[in-house]
Structures are given as structure tokens and as C-alpha cells.
Amino acid sequence: MTPLKVLHVDDEDDIREVAAFALELDPGVELRSAPSGSAALAVLAEGYAPDVILLDVMMPGLDGPGTLKQIREQPEHGDTPVIFMTARAQSGEVEQYRRLGAVDVIVKPFDPMGLAAEVRAILASSAQ
Amino acid sequence: MSNPSHAPSGRRVRLAALLSVGLVSALLAVTGYELYREFRSASALHAQVADSHETRSKIQEVFSLLQDAETGQRGYVITGDERYLEPYDQAVDSLNRALAELGQRTVRTPGQAENHTDLVALASRKRATLQAGIRARSEGGAAEAVAVVSSGAGKEAMDDIRVVIGRMIAVEAKELEALSARSQSRTLRTEVLVVLLFMALVAALAVGGFAVWRYVRMREMSVGRIQATAARQQAIFDSAMDAIVTLNPSGSIESVNRAAEAMFGYTAEELSRRDVSTLFEVASVGERPFLSRLTEAQGQLDAGVVRELVGRRKDGVILPIDVALTAMDLPTGRHTVAVIRDITERRRVEAMKDAFVSTVSHELRTPLTSIAGSLGLLAGGAAGQMPDKAARLIGIAHSNSQRLVRLINDILDVEKLESGQLVLALVDLDLRDIAQRSLEGVNGYAEQFGVSLSLAPGAPAPVRGDADRLVQVVTNLLSNAAKFSPRGGNVRLCVQAEGRIARLSVTDEGFGIPETFRARIFSKFAQADATDTRAKGGTGLGLSIAREIAERHGGRLWFESAEGEGATFHLDLPLVHDDPQAGAAQGGSLLIAGDDADTARVLREMLSVEGFTTDIATSAGEAITLARTGDYKAALIDLSLRDSDGISLIRALRARVETRSLPVIVISSDVGRGRARGRSLEVLDWLEKPFDQSRIHNAVGAIARSGARPKVLHVDDDPDILEVTRAALAETADVMPAESLDAARRYLAKHRPDLIILDLGLPDGSGLELLPDLIDESGRSIPVVIYSAQEMDAATGPAVEAVLTKSRMSLTHLARTVRTLTGKQQGER
Numbered sequence A: 001m002t003p004l005k006v007l008h009v010d011d012e013d014d015i016r017e018v019a020a021f022a023l024e025l026d027p028g029v030e031l032r033s034a035p036s037g038s039a040a041l042a043v044l045a046e047g048y049a050p051d052v053i054l055l056d057v058m059m060p061g062l063d064g065p066g067t068l069k070q071i072r073e074q075p076e077h078g079d080t081p082v083i084f085m086t087a088r089a090q091s092g093e094v095e096q097y098r099r100l101g102a103v104d105v106i107v108k109p110f111d112p113m114g115l116a117a118e119v120r121a122i123l124a125s126s127a128q
Numbered sequence B: 001m002s003n004p005s006h007a008p009s010g011r012r013v014r015l016a017a018l019l020s021v022g023l024v025s026a027l028l029a030v031t032g033y034e035l036y037r038e039f040r041s042a043s044a045l046h047a048q049v050a051d052s053h054e055t056r057s058k059i060q061e062v063f064s065l066l067q068d069a070e071t072g073q074r075g076y077v078i079t080g081d082e083r084y085l086e087p088y089d090q091a092v093d094s095l096n097r098a099l100a101e102l103g104q105r106t107v108r109t110p111g112q113a114e115n116h117t118d119l120v121a122l123a124s125r126k127r128a129t130l131q132a133g134i135r136a137r138s139e140g141g142a143a144e145a146v147a148v149v150s151s152g153a154g155k156e157a158m159d160d161i162r163v164v165i166g167r168m169i170a171v172e173a174k175e176l177e178a179l180s181a182r183s184q185s186r187t188l189r190t191e192v193l194v195v196l197l198f199m200a201l202v203a204a205l206a207v208g209g210f211a212v213w214r215y216v217r218m219r220e221m222s223v224g225r226i227q228a229t230a231a232r233q234q235a236i237f238d239s240a241m242d243a244i245v246t247l248n249p250s251g252s253i254e255s256v257n258r259a260a261e262a263m264f265g266y267t268a269e270e271l272s273r274r275d276v277s278t279l280f281e282v283a284s285v286g287e288r289p290f291l292s293r294l295t296e297a298q299g300q301l302d303a304g305v306v307r308e309l310v311g312r313r314k315d316g317v318i319l320p321i322d323v324a325l326t327a328m329d330l331p332t333g334r335h336t337v338a339v340i341r342d343i344t345e346r347r348r349v350e351a352m353k354d355a356f357v358s359t360v361s362h363e364l365r366t367p368l369t370s371i372a373g374s375l376g377l378l379a380g381g382a383a384g385q386m387p388d389k390a391a392r393l394i395g396i397a398h399s400n401s402q403r404l405v406r407l408i409n410d411i412l413d414v415e416k417l418e419s420g421q422l423v424l425a426l427v428d429l430d431l432r433d434i435a436q437r438s439l440e441g442v443n444g445y446a447e448q449f450g451v452s453l454s455l456a457p458g459a460p461a462p463v464r465g466d467a468d469r470l471v472q473v474v475t476n477l478l479s480n481a482a483k484f485s486p487r488g489g490n491v492r493l494c495v496q497a498e499g500r501i502a503r504l505s506v507t508d509e510g511f512g513i514p515e516t517f518r519a520r521i522f523s524k525f526a527q528a529d530a531t532d533t534r535a536k537g538g539t540g541l542g543l544s545i546a547r548e549i550a551e552r553h554g555g556r557l558w559f560e561s562a563e564g565e566g567a568t569f570h571l572d573l574p575l576v577h578d579d580p581q582a583g584a585a586q587g588g589s590l591l592i593a594g595d596d597a598d599t600a601r602v603l604r605e606m607l608s609v610e611g612f613t614t615d616i617a618t619s620a621g622e623a624i625t626l627a628r629t630g631d632y633k634a635a636l637i638d639l640s641l642r643d644s645d646g647i648s649l650i651r652a653l654r655a656r657v658e659t660r661s662l663p664v665i666v667i668s669s670d671v672g673r674g675r676a677r678g679r680s681l682e683v684l685d686w687l688e689k690p691f692d693q694s695r696i697h698n699a700v701g702a703i704a705r706s707g708a709r710p711k712v713l714h715v716d717d718d719p720d721i722l723e724v725t726r727a728a729l730a731e732t733a734d735v736m737p738a739e740s741l742d743a744a745r746r747y748l749a750k751h752r753p754d755l756i757i758l759d760l761g762l763p764d765g766s767g768l769e770l771l772p773d774l775i776d777e778s779g780r781s782i783p784v785v786i787y788s789a790q791e792m793d794a795a796t797g798p799a800v801e802a803v804l805t806k807s808r809m810s811l812t813h814l815a816r817t818v819r820t821l822t823g824k825q826q827g828e829r
Helices: A012-025 A039-047 A064-073 A092-101 A110-128 B006-079 B080-108 B112-140 B142-150 B151-237 B258-264 B290-295 B342-378 B388-418 B433-448 B468-482 B529-537 B544-552 B580-587 B597-609 B618-630 B645-656 B694-706 B719-728 B739-751 B766-774 B794-804 B811-828
Strands: A006-007 A029-034 A053-058 A083-085 A105-106 B243-249 B251-254 B304-312 B316-330 B333-342 B425-428 B452-455 B462-465 B490-498 B501-507 B556-561 B567-574 B590-594 B612-617 B634-638 B662-670 B680-688 B709-717 B734-738 B755-758 B784-788
Touching: A006 A012, A006 A039, A006 A110, A012 A029, A012 B342, A029 A039, A039 A053, A053 A064, A053 A110, A064 A083, A064 A092, A083 A092, A083 B490, A083 B590, A092 A105, A105 A110, A105 B151, A110 B342, B006 B080, B006 B112, B006 B142, B006 B151, B006 B567, B080 B112, B112 B142, B112 B151, B243 B258, B258 B304, B258 B333, B316 B342, B316 B662, B342 B388, B388 B544, B425 B468, B425 B501, B433 B452, B433 B462, B433 B468, B433 B490, B433 B501, B462 B468, B462 B567, B468 B490, B468 B501, B468 B544, B468 B567, B544 B556, B544 B567, B544 B597, B590 B597, B590 B618, B597 B612, B612 B618, B618 B634, B618 B645, B662 B811, B709 B739, B734 B739, B739 B766, B755 B766
Parallel strands: A006 A029, A006 A053, A053 A083, A083 A105, B452 B490, B590 B612, B590 B634, B634 B662, B680 B784, B709 B734, B709 B755, B755 B784
Antiparallel strands: B243 B251, B243 B333, B304 B316, B316 B333, B425 B462, B490 B501, B501 B567, B556 B567, B662 B680
8 A cells, every 4th residue: 555645834843743643643644744835845846746735824934825826836736635734714714725725624723643534534535 | 942941931022012012002092082082172162162252242232232222212312312313223223133143142052042032022122112212202302201211111121131131141151160060070081091091001111111121131041041052062062082073965064073173183164164075085076965975865864874984184194984974954954963983993903803813813722733732642542551640641631622722712703703703604405414413523522421422313404504603503512412411321313394494403311401590501601500611621602602603594592401301402493495485475575673683683584484585774774764665564673773762763664655654563672681582572553643544544444354343442541532533433443442541451351452552641651551461371462553642752762662571472473463464464455
């Protein structure tokens, strides 16, 4: 079984670490983390091709939507599913994120024990 | 002149002045006439006196002539000299003329004519004796003549003449005396009259003068009062915190207060006569009629209207403002008062609050993500097996971090709901799916308490709603039910369609909701028992949020509970029909006016279930505009409105031709609970006296159409009005008159009329006191036409509301009432 390659982008070190713990509970997940939007773009520019990108919305410098826009401009990552992770997720905002091109939104604080399962579920439903 | 108490007394004073002027003129005229008559009669008297003297001298003349004749005759008799006959002849000649003249004078005087006749006879006798003497002398000589004279016949005649002359003079003297007496009495009468008239004249002048003095003084006093009022109002005007601008009918600025000068940076002189567009961003002069530049419908100004506009300072700075516009009808036309409030600060605070909420949302959740995440991993065993004590502590920390997350989420929800920012993403969905999703979400939580959840099978229940928000509501109900159920208990979830409502019910097997807690179960931070919070881990906001969400969906969240036997919470949502237009077409359109958005929504939902479409107005101005333009079957009016009260609105509707016959149902807010729920209702029509036959006729006619000859109870303390109404309705209905509350109650105890026409001011109380008696056991009310000259003011308004609240009618009866009313309307057409 090929591993699920996940790129997690968040400026908070603690959250990246908790998310790493959480995702790695799933042995089928191969995780790379990036501390900022530009770092994430750099990872992609190296030629890393994740199956899904988990993207924090509010980050200093290049924020989530800005990062997403630049990712979409790269032809090889034009179709990579992006899931926003945010503490600001009222119903109106979720709609807005979807319009920007995200497949879904995971609300912070997330359930660490079920995070990997949630990501897989989102990917499965968006692939349908 | 705003002081009406002066008008009548001013009128009285003017009337008194006018009367005294009239009286003085009349008295002067009478006095003048009396004096004129006095002068006339005095001159007449004078003429009469002169006449009398003339008569006396004529009498004397006759006597003198007779003596002259006798003297001449004697001379001739003694001397025989012919020269003596000359005066004799002259005297005899004059005597005839004098006697004739005397005859003319004395003919009108009573008694004097006989004397004159006697005198004439005696004179001719005397003349004959004289003649005999002369003849004897000339024919017989001196001795014969002496013999004739000595016979004494001449002297005898002369003595008789003297007697008659004396009588005549006495008669004239008496006549003169009588004249003088008459003149004296007349003069006395005139004197008295003139004195009296002058006294009256003086009195009238005094009264008139006093009246004029009073009038002038009263004018001075009212001018003083007006000046004081003006000064007081000027002080209020100038010290008001809000800017106040008055505009003339063409939209030019008339006056501004100090706050307006400060707010806009202009001086009052600079603004005088400038167009209102100097201050507000409105269409400039000439583009549209003035008032329509400020507000859409001119009619709205009657009730006052608040507009959010953009203001412009002299230095060009733009500021957001609230402008309250009120019409001020003056003799020169419709002026407008604009009260302007700078809402820059309010906007800034709102923005700050939004920013704060957003910060809370993000900044608190970010560290919580790490804390709750780490604890979750530890508690989940991601870092391997822990000693029991450590696992227990981690468990406590984990569940409390979860609780903190929920609390933050709930607070943010409440904030959104209260600020009206919660936008529902309404889609067609099946309430059963929502139940299923919620159940799956809560299952794990319920297992902690050893409680099982089950959803009873059934048909789909299509509703329109925001899936996430409805799941939030049902999740809250389920988790509450799980929390309060005993270990091993079962929470039953059931979804069914009931009439036009989709009902989701959650039933638990807990110990029910304590009686004392029921009233505040939906309040914020409400907990049945303070210690429960810790034990059960709730925030106390869940049900408050759930109810808000249910109501935003046009639905209702309520419960049934018996202490010790668990509780059932019901979520009612409007069922979506296959043909959504079918319902609307049946009922028609209704206008709801009320300032409480929740009441209006509950009513709208309930009425849509009954097949009515509704428009909601929160202010009287809006309601009037809608009522004038829309085709409504009836208006449901709350007594509390944003800019006015319900009774004033009804009066305003009644005052306009196009809205006069719109049936009105008054809804009273349930004041006891702080929040209106539209539960107490009463059917009313509100007429103003004086008597309007056609309106009463229509009200009764509508009832007459529904069946047999209707019975109408008319309660009014004016027997004339009772009689007129009875006569006016004689062909349509049996009218039972009652002159007091007591009489009305006695009648109502035995009969149930079809309509009541009710005056408010009755000898033994207010007609409103009767309203609670009009509702029968089944909750139906007798239609009432309030028909009164009584002014509704600040004092009576709450009284009406209180009575209406007392005479509450259940919500389900409202639809029936509306249906009856509109049914009659249709029948009428």
C-alpha cells in the first residue's frame, strides 16, 4: 500500500508537533511539515508531490489563501487537494474557503486521535 | 399659542369689551334723545306761555276799548262836543276786531268760549247803552242824556263786563299754572333719567375699561409665559447632546443648535437658509421633492422615522450619522425636525468588538489546539501506557480543555446570534438525516455515561434549514439527555410530521426538570444546580443557543416534563410542502407590525403553516407604508413598536382612507417574561368617536353574513349613542344596550353576543376591564369593536397592554381568529 503523503503547513511549532504525533498514529501517513507558506512553496518547488496539503489560514507573511493561490499557479500541483485548518470556521467562512479552492476545512482545535481518519474521509468524499 | 386655557378667557374679555362699547353707545344715544325731547317740550311750553300772555293782553285790550268808548261817550254827553265822539267811534270799531281775535284765541280753551260769548253779549249791551246815551244827547239835549246815563244801565253792564273779564283772566292764569306744573314735573323726570343714564354710562365705561385692562394684562402674561417656554426650549435645544436642525418645507435650514454647529463645524449663520444637502449626503436641490430626498415615503414622517445617512463636515470630513426625522406642521407648511447623532464612536466600538471576538476566536483557540491536541494524544494512549494516576490526571486535563473549547465556541455563537451576524445556509433537507447525524456524533459521548441512544423509524420529514446548525441543536438536546440520564438509561429520538410541522423529539429517562428551573431553562448560563456544571461539564449556553437557532429557522424549541419522569424536548420546524405555493394561495397576505423580531418570526411561521404569507414591519412608519401599498387581509399589531405604540398605529391606519377598513388584530407581548413570545392575543377594532355609522355597519354586517341574525351588546354610558346605534343596526342585528360595566356583565353572564361595541370611559370603570370576561372556556374571544372618545396616552397605553395580557388567548387560536376574520372579509366582497 502506497503511503498517503501529507504536507502540513502551520506557523505554530507546537501545533505542527501535535499534528505530527496525531497523523503518525496512522502508519500509512508520510508527513512533511513546513513552518510558513513560503517554506511550503519551497518544499513543493523541490519536487515533493504530496497527496494532500493541510494549510493553516492565518500565518504571518504569506497566509493560507495566498499560499493556496500560488500553489494553484504551479501546473504540477494544480489539482493537489488542499484542506484548510483554522480556528475561524463559522459557516460563512467555510463557504468562502471552499470557493478559494479548498476541498474542506478542519476546525481547530482538532481531535488528534481522529485527525488522520478525518483527512482520509475528506479525501475519499472529494474523490467521489 | 400653545396654552389653550387662555383662549376662552381671552374671548370672554373681548366679549365684555365689545358689550361695554355697545352699551356705552346705546346709553349715549338714549341720553341724547332724552335731552332733545326736554328741549323740545321746553320750547313748546314757552310758546304756550307766550300765547297765554297774549290772550290776557287781548282781554285787557277789550276792557280798555270799552272804557275808552265809555269815556268818549261821557265827554260827549257832558259837553255835547262832537270831538268826543271821535275816540268813541275808534274804540267801538276796534272793539269788534279785538273781540273777534279774542274769540279765535279762546275757542280751544275749555270754559273760555262761554266766557267769550258772554263778553260779546255784554259788550253789545254796553255798546247799546252808550249808543242810547249819545242819541239822547244829540236828540234830547243834556238833561235827557243825563237821565239816560243816570238810569244805571251803563254802569250795570260795565260791572257785568268786569266780572266776565275777571273770570277770563282767572281761567288764563289757571291755564298758565297748569302748564308750569307740567313743565316742572317733566324737567324733574328728565333730570332723574339723565343722572341715571350718566351713572350707567360711567359703569359701562368702567367695566369696559376693566375688561380691556384684563385683556392687555392677560396678553402680557401669556407673552411672558411664551417667552419663558421659548427660553426653556432654547436652553434644551442648545444643551442637547444630539445635533438638532429644523428645516422649512422646501428643505432649507431654519435653525441649528450648538451641538449641530460643533458636529458639522459651521456656525448657525453660515447654515441659515442653506439646503439640507449641505449637511447630509442627499440628492441636491431640484433633483427630487425635498422630503423624498430624505426619506422614501412621506407618510412615514407622521410617525417619525430614523435614517442612517452620511453627514459632511465643513472641512469635508465624512461622518456616519443617525437622523431621526419628525414632521412639524406649522401654519407655513410642513417643517421637519432632524435630530442627528454622530455614530462614529458606535461604529468604532462595533468594529472593536468584532475585532475582539475575532481575536478571542483565533488567539484562544491556537494555544488550545496544542493543549487539547497534546492531552488528547496522551489520553488516547499515543505516547504509550501511563501509570494510572497520571492517566487519571491527563483525563481531567483533557476533558477540561474540551470544555474550554466548547465554552469558547458557545460564547462566539451567542455573540453571533445577538449581533444578528449568524447567517443560515438554508437548504432543503430531511430532519431525519439531521437526527441520524447528530445521534452518530453524540454516541461516543453517551457511552461514557452508559446511556444508549435510539432513533425510532419513520417517514422522511422535509424541512428547510442549515444542516450544521440543526445538528448543533439536536446534538445539544441529545448530549443533555445523555448527561441527565441514569446509567443504563435509554434516550429515544423520534422524528414525525404533525400537520404542517416536522417535529423532532428527544426523550430521556432522567429525573425531569425541576419546577423552579423551568422558567429560566432557556436563559443564558442557566444551570439547574450550580454544582451540576462541574459534574456534567455544560456551559449553560447550549439551550439558549439551540432555541435561538430553532427560532431563526421559523421553528420552536420547547419541552414537556414531569419531575421524576424524565423530560421530552421538541424541535418544531415548518414542514416543506410539495407545492409551497398551495398554502400561500389559500390564505392570502397579512401584515405583522411589532418591534420584537422573535415574536414576528414565530407568528410568521405559525401563520405560514396556516397558509398565510406575511410581511413584517418593525416600525409604525414602515407598517403604514406597507399597509397603503400592499393588499393585506388583516394586520396583526403588537402594542410595542420601535417608533410608536400599537394603538397610535391603529389610529393612524384608521385615519387614512386606503387603510381604514383593514381588519386589525392586536397582539400583546408577554411582558412577564421579558421577551415577547406572541402568546396573548385579542381581536379588536378601534374606532374613534364621533359616531361612524358605516364602520359599525360593516363590522356587524360581516358577522350577520355568517348566519342568523346576530346579537350585539353595545356598552356606552351615553343613552343617545346607544339609541342611535340601535336605530342604525335595527335591520341587521339585535342590539342590547348597556350603560355600565355592571349591566354588561349581568348580560354576559346569561348571553353570549356575536359582537361587542365597547366604550372605554364608563361610569363604573374602563370598558377594557370587560375584555378578560369575553374569552370562553375553549379560548375563543367575542369580537370587540372599541369605540371611544378617550385619548390614548402614556398612562392609558400600558393599561391597555396589561388588560390585553390578562385576556390572553393561546397562539393556536390566533390562526382561527385570522381565518374567521379574513373569511368574513371574503364573504363581504
